[in-house]
Amino acid sequence: MNELFILGELMEEPQSGYDLRNALQASLGRHRKVSYGVIYPLLEKLENDGFLDITNVESHGKNKKMATITEKGKERFFVLMNMPVPSGAHTADIYLIKLDVMQHLTLDEQMQLLDQFDQEQREIIEDTQFALKKLAEENSKDHWYASKRFELRLQQANVAIDWIKEFKHELKKEW
Template identity: 35%
Template sequence: MYELLILGTLESRNMSGYKLGQVLETTLVPRRKISNGVMYPILNKLATAGDIVFVPAKEDARGKRLAQITAQGREHLHQMLVTPVAIDAKRESLYHFKFKGMASETLAVQLQILNEYKAAVLTDLEIYQRVYLHLQENLAKAPTSRINALKWGIRSLELQIAGSETKVKWANQQLADLGSADVNGGDHQND
């Protein structure tokens, strides 16, 4: 999973392992700390596979080395970008990684990734809305002892629904910016 973000980040410029770790930390959903013990084995694995090489930093007398993507790494990145994302706990992070790495891809691949993301979010949104309505119905006939728990369940779903609606709006904007005709679906889910 991390290889996708690392190779996508290296498409724009060479970076040190430290800087790549910072990029990874800020892109993960939810955000978490990435140690050198995690980052450098991944970089070494990518180097061994021929996806990156280490080059000396031009303005560093200490011998600092930067990771640089290779042609093979670009092909590996492309393969990861066009691979469908599983519906699991890592899905949101994987899509964020794809978004950071797809700038050099064709318009067709960019549209594919955005449409797949939007479809996944719309599926989530539909489920959240169904459960929300179910909880609302239960709230009306719930015993007093369950009302507070149901209200907090509803509030939690309102957050998930709002987040999903925002993601759909964002995806639609990206599709529109790319000139895609496929920006409908999800715009009026809650009107």
């Protein structure tokens, strides 16, 4: 996930580890803490793998390390972008990252990604409706509160589907 984000950000322009960490933090939101202890070792690994180059640049009298994506890194970026998003704890974060850097894909690939995200939301709706049905079978105060949380998840997925539909419409007009 972090590798995809870093390579995607570097598709735009060279950046420092500090800038990459701040961008990832902004992308994932304030409740997901991204440490420099994750970013800098990953940058070193990506450099060792030949996916990026790190150079020292002087800026305002300070020495700054800047990361630049290589051709091999660009190839890796496209491999990662075209991999299916795995189900798990980070599924939503991976979709957010892919949506953030999808401008580097062809229109068809962007539409496929949006279709995959749409399918993920529809599966969330299906799972949530099933859970709501089960909760409704036993009327208790605990289940009432749980159903409220599930109703929120249902509304979030429906909003995402509406957003996807609008985004696809806008993409078709732009291309």
